[in-house]
Amino acid sequence: xxxxxxxxxxxxxxxxxxxxxxxxxxxxxxxxxxxxxxxxxxxxxxxxxxxxxxxxxxxxxxxxxxxxxxxxxxxxxxxxxxxxxxxxxxxxxxxxxxxxxxxxxxxxxxxxxxxxxxxxxxxxxxxxxxxxxxxxxxxxxxxxxxxxxxxxxxxxxxxxxxxxxxxxxxxxxxxxxxxxxxxxxxxxxxxxxxxxxxxxxxxxxxxxxxxxxxxxxxxxxxxxxxxxxxxxxxxxxxxxxxxxxxxxxxxxxxxxxxxxxxxxxxxxxxxxxxxxxxxxxxxxxxxxxxxxxxxxxxxxxxxxxxxxxxxxxxxxxxxxxxxxxxxxxxxxxxxxxxxxxxxxxxxxxxxxxxxxxxxxxxxxxxxxxxxxxxxxxxxxxxxxxxxxxxxxxxxxxxxxxxxxxxxxxxxxxxxxxxxxxxxxxxxxxxxxxxxxxxxxx
Numbered sequence: 001x002x003x004x005x006x007x008x009x010x011x012x013x014x015x016x017x018x019x020x021x022x023x024x025x026x027x028x029x030x031x032x033x034x035x036x037x038x039x040x041x042x043x044x045x046x047x048x049x050x051x052x053x054x055x056x057x058x059x060x061x062x063x064x065x066x067x068x069x070x071x072x073x074x075x076x077x078x079x080x081x082x083x084x085x086x087x088x089x090x091x092x093x094x095x096x097x098x099x100x101x102x103x104x105x106x107x108x109x110x111x112x113x114x115x116x117x118x119x120x121x122x123x124x125x126x127x128x129x130x131x132x133x134x135x136x137x138x139x140x141x142x143x144x145x146x147x148x149x150x151x152x153x154x155x156x157x158x159x160x161x162x163x164x165x166x167x168x169x170x171x172x173x174x175x176x177x178x179x180x181x182x183x184x185x186x187x188x189x190x191x192x193x194x195x196x197x198x199x200x201x202x203x204x205x206x207x208x209x210x211x212x213x214x215x216x217x218x219x220x221x222x223x224x225x226x227x228x229x230x231x232x233x234x235x236x237x238x239x240x241x242x243x244x245x246x247x248x249x250x251x252x253x254x255x256x257x258x259x260x261x262x263x264x265x266x267x268x269x270x271x272x273x274x275x276x277x278x279x280x281x282x283x284x285x286x287x288x289x290x291x292x293x294x295x296x297x298x299x300x301x302x303x304x305x306x307x308x309x310x311x312x313x314x315x316x317x318x319x320x321x322x323x324x325x326x327x328x329x330x331x332x333x334x335x336x337x338x339x340x341x342x343x344x345x346x347x348x349x350x351x352x353x354x355x356x357x358x359x360x361x362x363x364x365x366x367x368x369x370x371x372x373x374x375x376x377x378x379x380x381x382x383x384x385x386x387x388x389x390x391x392x393x394x395x396x397x398x399x400x401x402x403x404x405x406x407x408x409x410x411x412x413x414x415x416x417x418x419x420x421x422x423x424x425x426x427x428x429x430x431x432x433x434x435x436x437x438x439x440x441x
Contacts, residue, residue: 011055011071012046018062019044033057034382035419049073053343053380053416056292060343066292069343147194150180154201154320162326163364165402166209173206181229196233200226201320204238207245212365214404216249240266241276241322247283251290252405259287267303274314278307279323282334289338297338304331326363329355337373345380352377365406368397372409379416387417388425395432399439410436 019029026044030037035054042048050058055072062068153176161169180199184192207222223242230238243262250258266272266280285300308331327333336351352374359367371394379387391413398406414433420426 011050011068012044014068014071015058016044018064018068022062029061032061034380056341056343059292069292146183147191147198150198154198158205159362161209162362162366165400166212167402169209170206170213173202173209177202177206193233196229197235200230200233200235200238203229211249212403212405219249220246237273237276240269240272244279244283251283251286252408254290256287256291259290260284273311274307275311275322278304278311281307282331285338286334289341292342294342297342301331301335301338324366326360326366328358333370340373340377340380345377349374349377349381364397365401365403368394368401369406372406372413376409376413376416379413384420384423385425388429392429392432395436398436402439407437
């Protein structure tokens with residue numbers, strides 16, 4: 001299904017053959033794709049190579065079932081990160097630094113710097129003192145118990161992550177994860193399990209923040225540590241979810257086969273919680289869409305909806321939410337993005353219009369991410385001025401967010417709009433696009 005691309009020279013003649021077989025003029029196809037007739041003519045004659053996005057749209061308009069897209073020459077992934085094929089930061093990675101206690105810290109952060117960061121965090125020193133006094137005895141359950149404090153702080157950190165440079169959060173997340181691990185070693189059995197489970201969730205969130213900061217090896221390292229902590233706390237579910245996180249790295253690297261291969265077994269495992277399976281099915285749909293497989297993508301999205309419905313009926317388990325907590329209907333939002341990748345930008349824009357309207361005001365990172373994808377879909381559908389109006393509201397948020405994944409979408413929007421530089425709205429947007437793509441230190 002995911003065969004490698006053939007020679008780019010085969011795309012143009014095949015596009016022309018399929019266009020003529022469909023009884024479509026070059027002018028009509030150009031209008032449907034929001035491209036110039038001259039540009040498409042050069043592609044059909046083999047004088048220009050088609051961008052991947054254009055190949056997908058041609059495939060969708062002519063009902064080629066992925067055959068046209070497979071003939072398009074591959075685009076390089078320069079600037080998109082190392083991807084899932086790169087070696088993850090492991091125990092011997094130069095990205096890690098070992099302190100005097102044998103603890104390995106990511107990103108070359110030393111213990112003193114991390115503890116200084118922790119001292120400025122909302123944890124304070126009272127938590128460690130309280131638990132240290134109890135040691136073998138379980139602390140009484142109350143709103144001020146260590147586990148409750150750390151649980152509340154995780155919610156706060158996730159809220160901060162919506163509007164803060166992720167690199168600024170990583171030192172605090174690191175010291176909190178390490179503190180939880182140390183406190184768990186001192187606690188009684190019942191509290192130990194809960195504290196290790198929270199440490200795993202902190203580590204998992206640190207992995208997401210590392211990916212947002214553009215450090216994929218550290219993101220994978222943190223994800224592996226999260227699995228270790230969860231298993232130490234008798235939680236076997238975070239391991240499969242780690243595959244969903246790894247698949248996201250592969251997805252942003254443009255690796256459809258790895259994306260699908262990582263999460264397929266998770267989505268199929270009926271012994272796992274429905275939410276984890278739903279997130280896996282959702283990621284699987286994205287991988288299929290990236291590969292141009294319309295039927296498989298929509299099938300996986302249907303399964304994701306069913307699993308999310310079951311998860312909601314089960315009550316979600318009562319712990320910290322796994323995955324995003326800002327989308328009321330994750331499968332619906334991802335459907336919009338899948339439709340874009342499948343070469344159906346007008347349908348994608350319709351779905352994203354509806355779903356973006358329900359995003360909470362505080363979820364700045366989420367609003368910027370999906371709002372810019374919405375603008376991209378409208379631009380690809382030929383609604384250039386509307387796309388610029390949507391982007392103009394969101395691009396000023398991007399420099400402060402320092403999100404590598406959002407910048408990927410900004411770059412795609414910039415490429416899409418570059419074909420319409422004669423449009424005044426596009427020219428007016430250029431300073432904001434430049435600032436988002438190249439933020440000042």
